[in-house]
Amino acid sequence: xxxxxxxxxxxxxxxxxxxxxxxxxxxxxxxxxxxxxxxxxxxxxxxxxxxxxxxxxxxxxxxxxxxxxxxxxxxxxxxxxxxxxxxxxxxxxxxxxxxxxxxxxxxxxxxxxxxxxxxxxxxxxxxxxxxxxxxxxxxxxxxxxxxxxxxxxxxxxxxxxxxxxxxxxxxxxxxxxxxxxxxxxxxxxxxxxxxxxxxxxxxxxxxxxxxxxxxxxxxxxxxxxxxxxxxxxxxxxxxxxxxxxxxxxxxxxxxxxxxxxxxxxxxxxxxxxxxxxxxxxxxxxxxxxxxxxxxxxxxxxxxxxxxxxxxxxxxxxxxxxxxxxxxxxxxxxxxxxxxxxxxxxxxxxxxxxx
Numbered sequence: 225x226x227x228x229x230x231x232x233x234x235x236x237x238x239x240x241x242x243x244x245x246x247x248x249x250x251x252x253x254x255x256x257x258x259x260x261x262x263x264x265x266x267x268x269x270x271x272x273x274x275x276x277x278x279x280x281x282x283x284x285x286x287x288x289x290x291x292x293x294x295x296x297x298x299x300x301x302x303x304x305x306x307x308x309x310x311x312x313x314x315x316x317x318x319x320x321x322x323x324x325x326x327x328x329x330x331x332x333x334x335x336x337x338x339x340x341x342x343x344x345x346x347x348x349x350x351x352x353x354x355x356x357x358x359x360x361x362x363x364x365x366x367x368x369x370x371x372x373x374x375x376x377x378x379x380x381x382x383x384x385x386x387x388x389x390x391x392x393x394x395x396x397x398x399x400x401x402x403x404x405x406x407x408x409x410x411x412x413x414x415x416x417x418x419x420x421x422x423x424x425x426x427x428x429x430x431x432x433x434x435x436x437x438x439x440x441x442x443x444x445x446x447x448x449x450x451x452x453x454x455x456x457x458x459x460x461x462x463x464x465x466x467x468x469x470x471x472x473x474x475x476x477x478x479x480x481x482x483x484x485x486x487x488x489x490x491x492x493x494x495x496x497x498x499x500x501x502x503x504x505x506x507x508x509x510x511x512x513x514x515x516x517x518x519x520x521x522x523x524x525x526x527x528x529x530x531x532x533x534x535x536x537x538x539x540x541x542x543x544x545x546x547x548x549x550x551x552x553x554x555x556x557x558x559x560x561x562x563x564x565x566x567x568x569x570x571x572x573x574x575x576x577x578x
Contacts, residue, residue: 367392373400373552376538380559381552383570389416390555400552407449407471409480409554410462414452416558417487420568427490431455440469447471461486463516474548477537478517484532484557485520488567496522505533507543517545530564532557 367385370378381400384390390412393399414429421427432454438444439457447453453469456462462469462483486493496518502510504525513521521543524531533543536553560569 366396367398367400368396369398369400373398377552377556380535380570381555383574384412384416384555384558386574387416387419387570389419389558389570393551398551400555401550403474403548404551404554405472406469406475406479407453408551409475409483409549410453410456410471411449412554412558413461413483413487414456416570417561420561420570420573429455429459429461429487432458439466441466442468443471456483475554476545477533477543477547477549478514478521478545480536480549480554480557481524481532482517482520485524488527488532488562489523493519493523495519501525505543506541509542509544513543513545521545527563530560530567535560 365385367381370381373381377400381390381398385398390398391408393402414431418428431451434445434451436445436454436458438450439454443450443453449471453462453471498510498513498518501507501513501518501522504522507513521533524533528534533540536549536556537543559571561567
């Protein structure tokens with residue numbers, strides 16, 4: 225009895241369930257129930273539309289192109305993983321695109337900050353290769369008109385200029401062919417002697433003191449060259465007999481030898497007559513030499529090729545003792561001090577100082 229009742233109850237329940245299922249089919253309840261039970265995942269069409277609506281920008285192109293993915297059947301499990309990958313790729317591409325745009329912007333700013341190059345001036349090939357050998361520019365401190373001096377005297381003038389014992393006439397112009405004044409030569413004579421013998425005080429000419437008694441009426445104690453001219457007078461190198469010195473008068477040839485030769489020999493001058501001078505030099509105008517200059521001119525002949533007359537005036541049979549001296553000739557006489565066995569030149573002094 226019990227078995228029959230249980231069987232009847234089961235048949236009743238089965239019929240009831242079948243009736244319920246049949247009733248739900250008309251209202252699509254089963255599909256709704258399946259959709260509710262299935263895991264939440266976007267459809268393939270939604271995934272595709274999301275990707276196509278958001279194009280991937282690139283750093284190298286200005287126009288973005290939409291990517292059209294191929295439609296493939298996607299299962300519910302793979303759609304989720306693909307969507308995650310797409311989202312991560314889009315985020316990565318956005319970061320790269322932003323980094324590229326920032327890098328390009330910084331490059332543009334750097335390029336704008338660079339100075340703009342000026343257009344180079346067009347110069348001809350001839351102008352670029354031209355070298356002026358005829359008249360080169362003098363170096364700083366050199367005389368700019370040295371080429372106007374006699375060629376044989378230029379090296380000596382240049383050496384004395386480097387020593388700093390001779391001065392230009394104006395600016396950088398030495399004016400070698402103009403006449404030298406007595407005061408100029410007196411200054412050059414003392415300064416060059418003391419410069420060449422700077423390490424031998426016994427051979428230097430001392431400057432006069434401001435309170436020394438003036439030997440020349442036209443060179444008082446307040447004269448700008450008093451210490452030099454009076455210093456030479458105190459050393460007995462130039463006469464001071466009460467006659468005026470005439471500082472601005474041109475220096476004469478016989479005066480040049482008379483002032484310079486005592487600093488070469490550094491001993492008393494030999495006695496000389498007109499005949500001895502004529503025999504020593506052979507000058508045709510020896511009779512025109514002043515008496516007080518005979519001993520100096522005769523002593524200068526003992527120096528032979530390094531004599532002041534030969535160095536300043538070259539070989540000559542006419543001394544022309546009262547002829548004014550040029551600045552170049554005066555400088556030539558000062559290039560060497562001493563005898564053939566005991567002397568020093570401006571060139572040698574410069575070599576020793578290098």
